[in-house]
Amino acid sequence: MCNVQSYSAAALLAILFALPFAWRVLVHREQGHWEQPLSAFYFAHLELFLGNGCLGVGVLMLLALTLERYVSVCHPGHARPILGSPRRAVVLIPIVTFILYFPAAFRSKVTMCRLLPDSVIIYQRQELTSLVEHPLYSIYKVLLEFIFKVIPIILLAALNLRILIVYRRSCEKRRRMTLSRTASGEEDPRKFAEERRLVLLLGSTSILFLVCITPMVILNVTLSQNNLTKYPYQVFRAIANLLEITNYSITFYIYCLFSEDFRNTLLRTLRLSGGTPARGIVKPPPPTATTTITHPRSV
Numbered sequence: 001m002c003n004v005q006s007y008s009a010a011a012l013l014a015i016l017f018a019l020p021f022a023w024r025v026l027v028h029r030e031q032g033h034w035e036q037p038l039s040a041f042y043f044a045h046l047e048l049f050l051g052n053g054c055l056g057v058g059v060l061m062l063l064a065l066t067l068e069r070y071v072s073v074c075h076p077g078h079a080r081p082i083l084g085s086p087r088r089a090v091v092l093i094p095i096v097t098f099i100l101y102f103p104a105a106f107r108s109k110v111t112m113c114r115l116l117p118d119s120v121i122i123y124q125r126q127e128l129t130s131l132v133e134h135p136l137y138s139i140y141k142v143l144l145e146f147i148f149k150v151i152p153i154i155l156l157a158a159l160n161l162r163i164l165i166v167y168r169r170s171c172e173k174r175r176r177m178t179l180s181r182t183a184s185g186e187e188d189p190r191k192f193a194e195e196r197r198l199v200l201l202l203g204s205t206s207i208l209f210l211v212c213i214t215p216m217v218i219l220n221v222t223l224s225q226n227n228l229t230k231y232p233y234q235v236f237r238a239i240a241n242l243l244e245i246t247n248y249s250i251t252f253y254i255y256c257l258f259s260e261d262f263r264n265t266l267l268r269t270l271r272l273s274g275g276t277p278a279r280g281i282v283k284p285p286p287p288t289a290t291t292t293i294t295h296p297r298s299v
Contacts, residue, residue, distance in 0.1 A: 006090045007065060008262075010058035011248055017051040018245055033113075033122045040110045040123035049098075049105040056097040056148050063152050064089050070159045074166045100147065103140060107132055142221065149217045153210070201258040205251055212247035215240035 024032060024043055034040040111126045131137055219240045227233045255262045 006093075007058055007061040010054050010061060011252065014051065014054040014058060015245065015248055017047075017054060021047055021051060032125050034124075035120075035122060037110065037112075037123050040125060044108040044110045044125040045105045048107070049101055052104060053094075053098045053101045056101060057094050059148050059152050060093045060097060061089075063155060064093065066156055066159050066163075070163055073163050100144065103137070107137075145217055145220050149213060149220075153213065156209070197258050201254065204254055208247060208250060208254075212243040216244055 020043075024047070028034070028043075032040065032043055034043075106128070108125050108127050111124050113122050113124055114120070115122060215236070219237055222233075223237075
């Protein structure tokens with residue numbers, strides 16, 4: 001349950017951190033112009049770091065939960081926590097993720113400008129081109145894409161497919177045993193409704209994840225000042241960012257609809273369940289949802 005709560009918290013924080021990002025893009029554009037140095041410091045050093053960090057935590061939490069579900073469903077005789085206790089995973093995953101994203105906090109700096117003739121001082125965010133265009137930093141960005149995008153896409157697709165196959169075989173075996181014991185030979189739809197719901201959950205979240213995240217992988221790898229001057233690239237970037245937020249938003253509702261574990265955990269977190277679990281849907285692996293805030297962006 002700790003992993004489910006941590007995944008939900010990471011997803012919620014990622015969406016919340018996207019709000020000041022969208023405000024900055026709409027109002028202040030790329031460089032920005034703030035009267036307070038604290039605001040400029042946040043957008044220059046913390047916007048990318050905190051946003052991507054929360055997204056990365058959600059991805060690794062999702063992967064850990066899916067691995068645990070895979071072991072429990074496909075190898076029940078060897079079911080045990082992969083990262084140790086859930087509390088250990090909750091602590092280790094954020095630490096590792098924010099360490100990996102820490103260099104992103106230094107890709108921009110705050111510059112002070114004096115506007116004439118009133119001598120008004122404003123603060124702007126300026127990207128450090130010497131760092132961003134360095135070959136090592138380019139390799140670093142590609143590695144992040146593999147760690148938080150490409151590898152999770154492959155693992156989540158393979159594990160969810162394997163879970164679905166094993167689960168359907170188990171349901172089919174139970175179905176044959178049940179039908180052999182009934183005189184009428186008719187199948188009760190309610191007994192096997194969870195199988196159909198699991199297919200819908202894994203299928204919908206996997207397709208949504210693939211469609212929404214693939215453009216972000218391309219965007220993160222190709223993002224450069226030269227491409228930012230091209231209008232078609234700006235349109236592509238806006239669409240990719242929109243798909244990113246849509247992915248997190250829709251998968252939350254899909255998971256609430258089809259996952260009993262997620263729904264009960266959410267209700268307990270909100271102190272609305274009163275200790276009574278929500279009635280039956282299914283206990284599937286978490287939804288496949290990940291994204292990364294790119295920097296800089298525009299709409």
